[in-house]
Amino acid sequence: MNISPSSPEPGDIVRTPEFEVPAHLTPRVCALGGGHGLYGSLSALKHVTTDLTAVVTVADDGGSSGRLRQEFGVVPPGDLRMALSALCDDSNWGRTWRDVMQHRFTSDAPDAEGALNQHALGNLLIVTLWQLLGNTVAGLDWAGALLHARGRVLPMSCTPLVIEAQSRTLNAQGVETLEHIVGQVNVAQATEVSHVTLTPADAEACPEAVQSILDADWVILGPGSWYTSVLPHLLLPGIREALLKTSAQICLVMNLELEDKETMGLSAAEHLQILRNYAPEFRLNAVIADSDGMGEPTELEEIAAQMGAEVSWVSVRSSQDRNVHDALRLGAAYQDLFRRHI
CATH class of the missing domain: 3.40.50.10680 (CofD-like domains)
Incomplete structure (x- = not known):
């Protein structure tokens, strides 16, 4: 397709x-x-x-994308969703669907873990298409067609990737050490990053x-x-x-x-x-x-x-x-x- x-x-x-x-x-x-x-x-x-x-x-492993990635073994949909949203036309249709894709559920329940809380609707739509079609690229193409997107969105890989790196830190004694950092969220928060790799x-x-x-x-x-x-x-x-x-x-x-x-x-x-x-x-x-x-x-x-x-x-x-x-x-x-x- x-x-x-x-x-x-x-x-x-x-x-x-x-x-x-x-x-x-x-x-x-x-x-x-x-x-x-x-x-x-x-x-x-x-x-x-x-x-x-x-x-x-x-390689995203945080938030809604990280949860869906871990639960369903899919590539994280969040950055793909944002790209599709950016390509929506500047029309009533485009602006509405952009907002729908970006809408994030907020639950008032005291314990919202594992529910829809903080999931972006667009992420759920994309994962739905992936499950129905069994094809990452086809699912994104269908989402783009629904949104009348002014362009095509593709993943760099259909395999979920992990970013790893080393970060220079000071231990309790004030000695500089190299700490191994795993995951995009952790790397993004690290300081003096080096030796960045992708896994696999x-x-x-x-x-x-x-x-x-x-x-x-x-x-x-x-x-x-x-x-x-x-x-x-x-x-x-x-x-x-x-x-x-x-x-x-x-x-x-x-x-x-x-x-x-x-x-x-x-x-x-x-x-x-x-x-x-x-x-x-x-x-x-x-x-x-x-x-x-x-x-x-x-x-x-x-x-x-x-x-x-x-x-x-x-x-x-x-x-x-x-x-x-x-x-x-x-x-x-x-x-x-x-x-x-x-």
Whole structure:
């Protein structure tokens, strides 16, 4: 089964409230990430291309996703749900279904453990489709069709993954030690993270995700939690190989804030260096960064150039929440980037 958004005919105009783009100029875009970072990127990209695929991390082990993963042995649906929600159209239908997918039950019962409490309805819908169809990709395609999603959502792997890492900590005697951390939630809360790995190490990448990277004109990586949403795409062998093999141009979107607990104290340039440490041959063509909060610009520009990229300094912050990308500003940055590289 292959349900995907229909493509416009050459010469058609793709109309949105914000942009008007000739269909023959809209690139095939594959966006990689997870969580709120990917949600923001997709919310922008859906306005500037009609051929959009999201490839989503599947290592979450907390909250509703973690409970469903543990109980049913499925890949965690939460980040996949958020990606689908981001791709909902800006119409009454789209906004309603976005809110339905994101709705989280809150129970007043004194002991709500094991009930619907804090489950997101979208997670339950996705797991329902998986159980009925027996196919992870088909289930997501059906969910996308129901939502009239403006793009396709795929898992990076159909195998639930576990993120492991080491964290530098001080013991009671003040001696620095390396602590082994298991699980995405724990890694995200750790400090001075290093030696990040995925288990199982030989997990197969989702074939459709691999093909979407190979077929893309542009691959967008980030923004997102560096060790748990961005780096995993370079740790899974099949996705990493596709990123090294694709002829697509690759753009990295920097986070707005560099003070995530897992990367506390690291500069913007050191964020890029992390990617080089794990994949020295990984190349970039462009980096989008908001100059506010990025520190010394020259350092980022130098390491970006070493990876083959030019940095675009663009104001992409939301005026309402400085920690959130503004969809229209980021969309305009993407559109400008795509047009400059036609």
